[in-house]
Amino acid sequence: MSDHCCEMMRSQVDWSCDEHASAFDCPDALVLFIPKYQEYGLIVHDGGSAKVGIGFCPWCGKRLPESQRDNWFDELESRGIDPDEDGIPAEFQDDRWIGMARA
Numbered sequence: 001m002s003d004h005c006c007e008m009m010r011s012q013v014d015w016s017c018d019e020h021a022s023a024f025d026c027p028d029a030l031v032l033f034i035p036k037y038q039e040y041g042l043i044v045h046d047g048g049s050a051k052v053g054i055g056f057c058p059w060c061g062k063r064l065p066e067s068q069r070d071n072w073f074d075e076l077e078s079r080g081i082d083p084d085e086d087g088i089p090a091e092f093q094d095d096r097w098i099g100m101a102r103a
Helices: 007-013 069-078 096-102
Strands: 031-034 039-043 051-053
Touching: 007 031, 069 096
Parallel strands: none
Antiparallel strands: 031 039, 039 051
């Protein structure tokens, strides 16, 4: 589980809405966090699923973690897993793989 930089970021990342099933559909949802990549982004409310990556917290100004997207793909490749063809193991669906890759 990821720790976020401040309470405001945590509340945005944990946002839930009774009216909308997706954060992309909810105009009150501002930030998306993708645990497996450790990426934060501002949601673009244009009817799609676009986001704009951010490197600093909009509320406290702290630097956010560097994306692990490239490392995620590298780790899968090192295990002989093709994310387009093979099933993705459960530990790669969230941030659990990060601790395993560094061990």
